[in-house]
Amino acid sequence: MTADTVPMSTKSLFGNTTRTTLRPRYEGSNICTWIGFKHVNYLVEEAVLEHFRGAGLPARTLFEELGLGLDIVDLDTRILHALHMDDLVDAEVVPATKEGDPVLVFKVTLSLERDGQPVKAVASKVKVSLRPADYLRSAAEPPAELAPFAVARLGAHLPDRQVVPVAAPADNTALSQGRGTTAADPVLEQLTEGDNAFGWKWRIPYPYCHFTERLQMSGYLRQMEEVVDLFLADRGISIKQLLDDRKWIPVVPHSRIQILDEALMEEDLYTVYTVEGVFKDFTYTSRMDCYVVRDCRLVQTATGRITHGYALIESRRDWRLVNFDDRVVRALNGEPTAG
Structure with a gap:
């Protein structure tokens, strides 16, 4: 044919x-x-x-x-x-x-x-x-x-983006690292400096890709879900913690992901999750930006936004939206919390 x-x-x-x-x-x-x-x-x-x-x-x-x-x-x-x-x-x-x-x-x-x-x-x-x-x-x-x-x-249909020089990448995504690293890394430090942001570096796995070589949209959806999970744990309000403490779960009324360039199988993907705003203690919006390093420069491969709220589980069938308390607001804003 x-x-x-x-x-x-x-x-x-x-x-x-x-x-x-x-x-x-x-x-x-x-x-x-x-x-x-x-x-x-x-x-x-x-x-x-x-x-x-x-x-x-x-x-x-x-x-x-x-x-x-x-x-x-x-x-x-x-x-x-x-x-x-x-x-x-x-x-x-x-x-x-x-x-x-x-x-x-x-x-x-x-x-x-x-x-x-x-x-x-x-x-x-x-x-x-x-x-x-x-x-x-x-x-x-x-x-x-x-x-x-x-x-x-x-x-390729999008306007060209600014070329950003990058620090020399660290070799810290060996298989022994499991989910990658959120620790000291020169590229992550460059990407998160001065922002209310969380950075995660991870080797792109085969199951997230398609057509033999590149990360697909469903892979970025998984990436967004994963980085939220890691961010909340890093801020001391992990999903399980809030479930155990108060039966709260995160809910998502809006999400968007846009692919800007290609990310290839087994490249290191740098994902930066930045809190952009907390609104009336009821929802917060965050931005996800994904990068790879090629030829000593950053290539942004995707950007996205997600809006979260919290819901109280009232029964196995029902939930209702709740306002954030001080602990959650401070954690989202990157401020110290009392626990």
Whole structure:
């Protein structure tokens, strides 16, 4: 099969609304039966992949026959109502690509039934790039309809960023380090200096990558979830501590991740988590920035933001949002706490 014979429908890809039903994965239910933000975003991703399948362009065909990797490069998701284990979710994907856009754009809505009534649970905007595969032999030219969205590297459609010289990296991500390091590291120190920030350096593992070489969007979602976990533990308010002390859990109404460049399998990834603001002791927003070091300079590969609040578990089924207390506010602001 060649690019000329792939039975695709760009009319469907760019013009038709797709509807499908999905269920969240069991893995995503970590506290009681609620589904975390990462797995909510996995549902959004799956809805977009189903839209491509419906247009005769599943990710497998794009890669195997056309040499194009389907990469979600921007994922902006608002969670309006909590999803639970075993929920049946109605996913709607509406194409929103405009003439001249360098990426494919989709609006995704996840809805479900609560007490016999339909409820809009999630609203997301997704952007997709098509990355020609150059790991193996060179791929053929993409079909004309898809060519505007093919990029030589992820993030190539974005403005160039400032080149930042970097300190000599330390060799401290050996396998014996496990989850990497958050300790003294010259690059982390450069990236976090003067900010209310937490830094983490980690070797990019194979399971976070796709198309043989690069970190994918779901890997960055896992990275965001992990760095929050490490940050809270570093500030003395780990997730388990607040669960044990007061039955509080973090909840996420909004998250966004944007891929700016490519991060490759087994590179060291420097992740910086910066608290940007605490609002009315009810929510706080943070920024995640990810970097690799190449040719003695920093290359920023992703940026993202996440909004957190806290909820009190009232029963195995119910929770309610609560205000932060002084201990939590001081920890988030990087101030000493009494414990």
